Amino acid sequence: MLELIRSLAIPNTTKIVLMSLDGLGGLPRPETGKSELETARVPNLTALASEAACGLLRHVAPGITPGSGPGHLGLFGYDPLAYQVGRGVLESLGIEFDLRAGDVAARGNFCTVDSAGLITDRRAGRIKTEASVLLVDRLKTIRLPGVEVLVEPVQEHRFVLVLRGTGLSGRLTETDPQALGKPPLPVKALEPAAVRTAEAVNAFVEQARRLLADAAPANMVLLRGFDALPELPRFPEVYGLRAAAIAAYPMYRGLAKLVGMDVIKTGATFADEITTLREHWQAYDFFFVHYKDTDKAGEDGKFDAKVEALERFDAFIPAVRALGPDVLVVTGDHATPSILAGHGWQPVPVLVWSRYCGADPVTLFAERACAAGTLGVQPAHHLMPLVMANALRLTKFGA
Amino acid sequence: MLELIRSLAIPNTTKIVLMSLDGLGGLPRPETGKSELETARVPNLTALASEAACGLLRHVAPGITPGSGPGHLGLFGYDPLAYQVGRGVLESLGIEFDLRAGDVAARGNFCTVDSAGLITDRRAGRIKTEASVLLVDRLKTIRLPGVEVLVEPVQEHRFVLVLRGTGLSGRLTETDPQALGKPPLPVKALEPAAVRTAEAVNAFVEQARRLLADAAPANMVLLRGFDALPELPRFPEVYGLRAAAIAAYPMYRGLAKLVGMDVIKTGATFADEITTLREHWQAYDFFFVHYKDTDKAGEDGKFDAKVEALERFDAFIPAVRALGPDVLVVTGDHATPSILAGHGWQPVPVLVWSRYCGADPVTLFAERACAAGTLGVQPAHHLMPLVMANALRLTKFGA
Numbered sequence: 001m002l003e004l005i006r007s008l009a010i011p012n013t014t015k016i017v018l019m020s021l022d023g024l025g026g027l028p029r030p031e032t033g034k035s036e037l038e039t040a041r042v043p044n045l046t047a048l049a050s051e052a053a054c055g056l057l058r059h060v061a062p063g064i065t066p067g068s069g070p071g072h073l074g075l076f077g078y079d080p081l082a083y084q085v086g087r088g089v090l091e092s093l094g095i096e097f098d099l100r101a102g103d104v105a106a107r108g109n110f111c112t113v114d115s116a117g118l119i120t121d122r123r124a125g126r127i128k129t130e131a132s133v134l135l136v137d138r139l140k141t142i143r144l145p146g147v148e149v150l151v152e153p154v155q156e157h158r159f160v161l162v163l164r165g166t167g168l169s170g171r172l173t174e175t176d177p178q179a180l181g182k183p184p185l186p187v188k189a190l191e192p193a194a195v196r197t198a199e200a201v202n203a204f205v206e207q208a209r210r211l212l213a214d215a216a217p218a219n220m221v222l223l224r225g226f227d228a229l230p231e232l233p234r235f236p237e238v239y240g241l242r243a244a245a246i247a248a249y250p251m252y253r254g255l256a257k258l259v260g261m262d263v264i265k266t267g268a269t270f271a272d273e274i275t276t277l278r279e280h281w282q283a284y285d286f287f288f289v290h291y292k293d294t295d296k297a298g299e300d301g302k303f304d305a306k307v308e309a310l311e312r313f314d315a316f317i318p319a320v321r322a323l324g325p326d327v328l329v330v331t332g333d334h335a336t337p338s339i340l341a342g343h344g345w346q347p348v349p350v351l352v353w354s355r356y357c358g359a360d361p362v363t364l365f366a367e368r369a370c371a372a373g374t375l376g377v378q379p380a381h382h383l384m385p386l387v388m389a390n391a392l393r394l395t396k397f398g399a
Numbered sequence: 400m401l402e403l404i405r406s407l408a409i410p411n412t413t414k415i416v417l418m419s420l421d422g423l424g425g426l427p428r429p430e431t432g433k434s435e436l437e438t439a440r441v442p443n444l445t446a447l448a449s450e451a452a453c454g455l456l457r458h459v460a461p462g463i464t465p466g467s468g469p470g471h472l473g474l475f476g477y478d479p480l481a482y483q484v485g486r487g488v489l490e491s492l493g494i495e496f497d498l499r500a501g502d503v504a505a506r507g508n509f510c511t512v513d514s515a516g517l518i519t520d521r522r523a524g525r526i527k528t529e530a531s532v533l534l535v536d537r538l539k540t541i542r543l544p545g546v547e548v549l550v551e552p553v554q555e556h557r558f559v560l561v562l563r564g565t566g567l568s569g570r571l572t573e574t575d576p577q578a579l580g581k582p583p584l585p586v587k588a589l590e591p592a593a594v595r596t597a598e599a600v601n602a603f604v605e606q607a608r609r610l611l612a613d614a615a616p617a618n619m620v621l622l623r624g625f626d627a628l629p630e631l632p633r634f635p636e637v638y639g640l641r642a643a644a645i646a647a648y649p650m651y652r653g654l655a656k657l658v659g660m661d662v663i664k665t666g667a668t669f670a671d672e673i674t675t676l677r678e679h680w681q682a683y684d685f686f687f688v689h690y691k692d693t694d695k696a697g698e699d700g701k702f703d704a705k706v707e708a709l710e711r712f713d714a715f716i717p718a719v720r721a722l723g724p725d726v727l728v729v730t731g732d733h734a735t736p737s738i739l740a741g742h743g744w745q746p747v748p749v750l751v752w753s754r755y756c757g758a759d760p761v762t763l764f765a766e767r768a769c770a771a772g773t774l775g776v777q778p779a780h781h782l783m784p785l786v787m788a789n790a791l792r793l794t795k796f797g798a
Contacts, residue, residue, distance in 0.1 A: 061400065
């Protein structure tokens with residue numbers, strides 16, 4: 001598919017904005033029978049949906065709950081099953097870590113464990129970044145024979161562990177049992193070539209346990225998403241687009257960088273992101289703009305907070321439309337239903353607005369309404385070809 | 400897909416009930432413009448549909464009419480085009496026949512032919528099982544050089560023929576011309592390795608013709624569905640489910656056994672099946688419950704009888720819901736529209752009820768209503784991943 005698009009892409013001056021609301025999709029709250037999107041007052045999204053073609057995106061496969069990495073790769077046009085990338089790699093890229101060929105990266109969480117070593121909070125209450133920096137300083141003292149250990153803070157409770165050396169493999173299981181009241185797990189090799197790496201990681205974890213035993217506000221680490229740097233087709237070359245990513249959170253910047261987008265420096269708020277979009281409007285053809293608040297509220301199981309996050313997002317739409325994009329897409333990387341308090345497998349609403357989109361009868365940007373849209377339910381990686389077409393940037397196939 | 404699911408399956412205590420109404424889908428009767436499902440008074444299905452996500456399942460491919468084997472394999476999550484199983488194998492398993500590696504099995508029908516040898520009834524009026532047993536006794540006297548011949552009665556007009564020996568192949572055409580007024584066909588080899596098996600089968604048919612010439616209520620046999628025992632990924636291992644099959648009819652028990660489900664002994668009626676379900680509720684995570692009456696009525700072209708079969712089924716739904724399943728699925732293995740008096744290619748209604756299903760606006764469990772459901776029209780083998788997700792038995796893909 002990417003090769004087909006590459007062969008059909010043609011130049012144009014049209015501008016595309018792809019707005020990804022992290023964890024956009026939701027589920028009805030039993031008390032009201034309405035989802036977060038159905039509850040929120042989002043007049044600008046409603047108006048946009050009325051003028052747009054709507055549908056639902058499925059990012060990986062039916063019933064499969066996407067992580068944020070596969071979710072965004074799908075939005076960028078990469079089949080997430082064909083292009084698998086570990087979270088460690090994404091997090092490393094997100095902090096501009098100079099990941100090199102052969103490095104193995106993992107995502108770390110600072111967590112809390114009780115006196116028996118059982119996990120009491122997998123995120124240590126989402127401790128502040130400043131606290132993480134101090135804990136990372138302790139981890140930086142860890143030395144392993146024959147392997148260079150690199151540890152860097154990311155944001156809140158998250159950090160990156162990179163092992164550098166020869167003959168390392170990222171084919172490892174994770175230490176995070178994804179549950180409270182259990183101890184962190186030892187990592188296991190998923191291929192013979194990973195046995196030595198597994199030993200190194202387990203030695204790192206053992207040293208970390210001792211170094212953090214008396215630390216606060218977190219006293220242990222969880223490691224997951226081990227992977228080495230993969231090679232992906234470059235987004236700007238596949239689509240012939242000068243592509244910019246605007247995201248306050250490192251992981252999404254990292255993902256954009258991985259596919260070759262320019263990651264533009266922006267501030268910590270979504271208002272900052274919109275300012276950045278305006279300032280760089282002339283320099284790019286394609287803008288990926290990421291909004292995190294929806295996912296955060298959903299992950300915390302806070303229905304009302306997610307509704308408010310949607311309403312805050314909605315208020316920025318006029319500013320984006322005022323820039324005059326030729327194609328405006330609003331969607332998400334996966335569902336995060338508040339009643340699940342985690343990512344969900346449900347397909348995610350999408351709207352594609354352009355002069356040529358063929359607005360459908362859908363007048364509400366919500367899960368059930370979009371199911372009746374003319375875009376139907378489709379794989380997320382089919383979105384970009386449609387976006388390119390709406391931007392009049394694809395020539396016809398065959399004469 | 401099965402490998403992906405296997406890698407993401409996680410334990411939980413949730414219970415799943417998959418109710419398969421054989422030949423569920425129908426077509427409007429010209430006199431009323433309503434299908435069987437649209438005609439039936441099924442208040443419990445209607446209520447369930449209102450609380451569920453609805454859609455249509457396509458079991459094999461667009462326009463393809465599924466047999467019961469592929470239809471059910473699709474429901475169990477196996478792409479029927481990738482996993483092909485002959486009916487003879489299924490029927491053999493259904494009567495607990497000890498099919499061995501290398502055996503070639505066929506489904507037999509007792510039929511009636513006229514004095515010219517032309518078929519007058521492909522099922523000999525669905526003769527009683529006791530009558531079949533006597534006819535099978537005649538067939539058991541058949542001897543072929545170098546090949547062991549095993550014949551066993553199944554139910555009504557059906558029996559199983561198994562050829563046992565070395566170098567046999569199931570790649571054969573069928574003797575059933577699927578039409579009245581024609582003679583049974585000789586079987587042909589579909590690969591060179593099957594030539595000797597074809598000769599053996601044709602010799603068997605020739606001896607059967609002579610042995611049954613003066614018999615009643617049937618005087619000839621039809622053979623189809625030749626196949627050897629295939630190896631399929633085991634359902635309980637793929638999904639991590641203790642899986643039970645409850646089916647009064649042998650063929651459906653055989654299919655469940657083929658994928659590794661426990662086949663629970665039950666009675667001859669659907670009421671017996673529901674009693675069995677209740678009695679084994681604690682011991683299993685997943686229950687496949689089969690209902691045959693819809694298909695029988697449809698196959699016989701009896702629209703009103705199919706409506707009544709649907710209404711009888713509906714009355715059992717409260718008993719199933721009372722058990723407290725976490726995921727309840729109602730669907731079928733294929734359509735059997737009464738006006739076709741046979742299997743049809745039409746996609747089949749499906750409803751998935753769970754706490755997390757995201758009920759859609761569909762309030763009627765019928766073909767046209769379900770086409771507007773949020774599940775859309777999807778391959779049947781995509782159902783199980785969705786069911787697993789609704790049972791919170793799949794972890795997320797990627798970080």
